[in-house]
Amino acid sequence: MSKINHTQALIEFIDKSPTPFHAVENMRQLLLTNKFVELREDESWSLEASGQYFTTRNGSSIVAFRVGDELSRGFRMIGAHTDSPCLRLKPNPTNEANGYVTFGVEVYGGALLNPWFDRDLSIGGRVVLKKANGDLVSSLVNLEEPVAFIPSLAIHLDRDANNKRSINAQTMLPPLVGMAGNSVFDFSGLVLQHLLDGGKCGPKDLLSDFELSLFDINGGKEVGANREFLASARLDNLLSCWLGLQALLTSRSKSVNQLIVCNDHEEVGSGSFVGAKSNFLSGVLRRLSQDEVGFQKMIAKSLLVSTDNAHALHPNFPEKHDSSHGPLINQGPVLKINSNQAYATNSESAALLRSAATRAGLKLQNFVVRSDMACGSTIGPLTASQLGIRTVDVGVPTFGMHSVRELAGCKDIESMRLLLEAVLELDSLVVEDSWLS
Numbered sequence: 262m263s264k265i266n267h268t269q270a271l272i273e274f275i276d277k278s279p280t281p282f283h284a285v286e287n288m289r290q291l292l293l294t295n296k297f298v299e300l301r302e303d304e305s306w307s308l309e310a311s312g313q314y315f316t317t318r319n320g321s322s323i324v325a326f327r328v329g330d331e332l333s334r335g336f337r338m339i340g341a342h343t344d345s346p347c348l349r350l351k352p353n354p355t356n357e358a359n360g361y362v363t364f365g366v367e368v369y370g371g372a373l374l375n376p377w378f379d380r381d382l383s384i385g386g387r388v389v390l391k392k393a394n395g396d397l398v399s400s401l402v403n404l405e406e407p408v409a410f411i412p413s414l415a416i417h418l419d420r421d422a423n424n425k426r427s428i429n430a431q432t433m434l435p436p437l438v439g440m441a442g443n444s445v446f447d448f449s450g451l452v453l454q455h456l457l458d459g460g461k462c463g464p465k466d467l468l469s470d471f472e473l474s475l476f477d478i479n480g481g482k483e484v485g486a487n488r489e490f491l492a493s494a495r496l497d498n499l500l501s502c503w504l505g506l507q508a509l510l511t512s513r514s515k516s517v518n519q520l521i522v523c524n525d526h527e528e529v530g531s532g533s534f535v536g537a538k539s540n541f542l543s544g545v546l547r548r549l550s551q552d553e554v555g556f557q558k559m560i561a562k563s564l565l566v567s568t569d570n571a572h573a574l575h576p577n578f579p580e581k582h583d584s585s586h587g588p589l590i591n592q593g594p595v596l597k598i599n600s601n602q603a604y605a606t607n608s609e610s611a612a613l614l615r616s617a618a619t620r621a622g623l624k625l626q627n628f629v630v631r632s633d634m635a636c637g638s639t640i641g642p643l644t645a646s647q648l649g650i651r652t653v654d655v656g657v658p659t660f661g662m663h664s665v666r667e668l669a670g671c672k673d674i675e676s677m678r679l680l681l682e683a684v685l686e687l688d689s690l691v692v693e694d695s696w697l698s
């Protein structure tokens with residue numbers, strides 16, 4: 262498949278995935294289409310040799326795997342996360358003041374807030390409905406149409422806006438959704454009518470609870486004079502989720518054990534029952550092992566590639582990078598290293614990734630944060646410590662990480678897919694200890 266096709270397929274996936282719930286459902290449908298068998302955590306599993314399976318938790322995290330010849334050979338794993346920084350609606354969202362209706366919002370994760378102003382925003386996520394008979398049913402919501410807008414304060418009323426404006430999340434971020442009138446704005450009615458129009462609920466259903474977020478309805482685009490870049494929401498980290506899934510689906514090797522895991526809640530620390538600190542992945546792997554000893558032997562022969570976007574050298578802010586470790590967009594995947602274990606890469610896991618890159622005909626770039634700056638992190642160190650598994654951190658170089666709209670390179674999309682496919686097809690993960698011979 263050509264670069265353009267891969268970029269367009271990624272755009273389509275991200276545009277259809279405004280929330281982690283939608284992302285996992287879209288991944289689920291792709292897996293089913295490719296004849297993966299869905300498993301439920303609340304049921305017993307009966308697995309066959311050379312089988313391919315997946316399971317989800319909370320509708321926002323997913324593990325998919327292919328069983329090879331022998332489990333004792335270990336797994337080649339790819340990890341990513343489904344969530345992105347955003348604005349979430351509060352439980353009692355509707356407010357009326359000064360003649361307008363606004364929504365109360367809470368900032369989810371370390372969002373870059375300025376880009377959220379002056380954009381056409383819609384609402385998506387998950388709702389729980391109470392049926393007429395008392396049953397509770399979850400349903401996905403994507404209003405698709407622009408229903409909210411966060412207007413900037415005009416520069417005439419804030420002459421220092423370009424110099425020192427700071428954002429108060431409580432008072433400055435509530436989006437405008439309508440004019441106040443004689444009747445109270447019916448938020449539940451708005452959501453229920455959307456579901457009713459789509460045949461997803463009945464006329465007597467009630468809105469019980471929800472997890473809903475705002476998202477920019479402007480879809481992904483190829484930009485630049487030569488269309489070299491991809492501008493889109495949620496590149497961090499749906500780009501990695503999609504690439505990991507594509508690598509699993511297109512891998513030609515059926516003899517090795519392969520797995521991808523995409524966790525929710527990475528942007529808020531992963532401390533949930535679906536996050537990288539949970540037992541989701543370890544629970545799946547333990548089901549595959551006959552006993553604890555078998556599990557430990559399997560993990561000792563495994564490798565996890567934690568895929569999360571990397572900071573590209575910004576041409577307008579070169580001083581924010583170490584001069585020897587500033588990766589460029591469209592120059593290939595980035596190996597991420599941090600001595601304080603914000604990234605889980607070590608010399609052995611890095612060497613294994615370089616072997617996969619050589620197999621794919623690729624060169625890796627390196628990223629190390631400036632020694633006088635703090636470093637972000639990924640699910641890599643969390644999963645490594647949870648499982649005791651060798652881990653390497655890698656990512657596609659991007660600009661504007663945690664913005665409502667980020668930028669990556671189209672060439673890097675194909676390069677990373679090829680790298681991850683090569684990782685899944687590594688025949689050996691052995692690194693000999695020469696001093697022990």
